[in-house]
Amino acid sequence: MDKGKILLAVTGFHPQHWRELLAADREVVLEPDGASDPSITYAVVWKQKPNILASLPNLRAIFSIGAGVDHIFTDPGLPDVPIVRVVADNLTQYMTEYVVWRVLDHHRQGMFYRALQPKKMWREAQQRPAGDISVGIMGLGHLGRAAASVLLSLGFAVNGWSRTDRPMQGVSTYVGEAGLIPFLNATDILVVLLPLTPQTQGIINYGLLKELRRHNGLGGAVLINAGRGRLQKDADILRALDDGTLKEASLDVFEVEPLPKTSPLWSHPKLFVTPHAAATSDPEHLVPIMLRQMAAFERGEKLDNLVDREAGY
Ligand code: NDP
Ligand code: OXD
Numbered sequence: 001m002d003k004g005k006i007l008l009a010v011t012g013f014h015p016q017h018w019r020e021l022l023a024a025d026r027e028v029v030l031e032p033d034g035a036s037d038p039s040i041t042y043a044v045v046w047k048q049k050p051n052i053l054a055s056l057p058n059l060r061a062i063f064s065i066g067a068g069v070d071h072i073f074t075d076p077g078l079p080d081v082p083i084v085r086v087v088a089d090n091l092t093q094y095m096t097e098y099v100v101w102r103v104l105d106h107h108r109q110g111m112f113y114r115a116l117q118p119k120k121m122w123r124e125a126q127q128r129p130a131g132d133i134s135v136g137i138m139g140l141g142h143l144g145r146a147a148a149s150v151l152l153s154l155g156f157a158v159n160g161w162s163r164t165d166r167p168m169q170g171v172s173t174y175v176g177e178a179g180l181i182p183f184l185n186a187t188d189i190l191v192v193l194l195p196l197t198p199q200t201q202g203i204i205n206y207g208l209l210k211e212l213r214r215h216n217g218l219g220g221a222v223l224i225n226a227g228r229g230r231l232q233k234d235a236d237i238l239r240a241l242d243d244g245t246l247k248e249a250s251l252d253v254f255e256v257e258p259l260p261k262t263s264p265l266w267s268h269p270k271l272f273v274t275p276h277a278a279a280t281s282d283p284e285h286l287v288p289i290m291l292r293q294m295a296a297f298e299r300g301e302k303l304d305n306l307v308d309r310e311a312g313y
Contacts, residue, residue, distance in 0.1 A: 004041030051077035094279035128217025130155035136187025139194035184211035195313035196228035204232035220247025
């Protein structure tokens with residue numbers, strides 16, 4: 001099989017660096033060029049415009065620029081070809097850093113001390129050891145497992161929730177709908193690393209947050225969401241922060257992104273906001289992985305990290 005040509009179809013940022021790196025190895029066309037081009041065999045996409053992939057008669061595979069693929073499934077004209085998602089050490093490392101950073105900051109009372117400093121107040125918060133706190137990872141997949149193993153090494157008790165049975169040494173695992181409430185009831189700090197699918201949309205709501213354990217050394221339950229914004233109901237999180245259902249939260253993702261300037265989430269004193277920056281897709285690391293996969297595919301080998309269309313992730 002010849003070296004396939006790539007369509008780069010991206011919205012929301014300029015993919016110049018992606019283009020340069022891909023073009024070092026094979027021909028690349030930047031959308032809106034390339035419509036109906038029969039020589040295009042791969043599409044590398046982030047939030048591609050609807051129906052553009054459907055016009056490519058010889059498309060063989062779609063490569064997502066992100067680990068999440070919900071942005072691809074919004075396309076009503078999505079062709080029935082394999083979809084490859086990102087699994088890469090540096091992205092996993094970024095996410096692990098984000099999760100561990102946020103867990104430690106909540107655990108070690110970062111918000112409390114940052115509020116005291118401008119007032120020059122010398123007051124020590126009660127501190128419990130990590131072993132008294134259980135971190136529950138909702139979505140014990142590639143990113144969730146990597147974060148879980150570092151949290152375990154720090155001494156936290158770790159729970160994990162997944163759709164299918166995913167045992168992991170040292171982690172108390174819970175499965176599917178039947179496992180959800182027991183998982184929440186045993187969790188003090190909830191870390192959300194789920195994909196956005198029809199089954200998970202809106203799952204982080206007030207009722208779910210009420211189920212978290214809050215009689216713990218932290219003085220309340222904590223939410224950390226780095227999965228997708230539409231997993232959560234922003235208004236329910238505000239309500240939970242205001243009435244004490246949540247002690248604090250860290251959100252990297254929001255129902256609407258960028259988070260509108262008018263959103264009360266920006267200024268909530270118990271909330272730490274980052275702009276969907278937990279684990280950025282870095283072309284320097286990800287393009288070589290994509291190019292290796294394309295070359296292997298052309299030698300007749302299987303594509304790795306394929307999306308399960310039925311499951312939606
Ligand atoms: P994986 O597919 O490896 O893991 C997803 C996990 O979620 C799996 O454990 C899966 O269960 C579980 N899951 C999916 N659906 C359900 C369900 N209905 N009920 C219970 N569990 C479910 O994905 P990754 O770990 O690589 O990535 C996770 C998500 O992180 C991405 O989809 C993306 O949205 C987000 N992300 C965010 C970034 C950021 O910067 N904020 C950066 C990168 C990713 P099972 O194991 O049984 O399949
Ligand atoms: C991803 C993301 O899915 O950056 O990789 O959100």
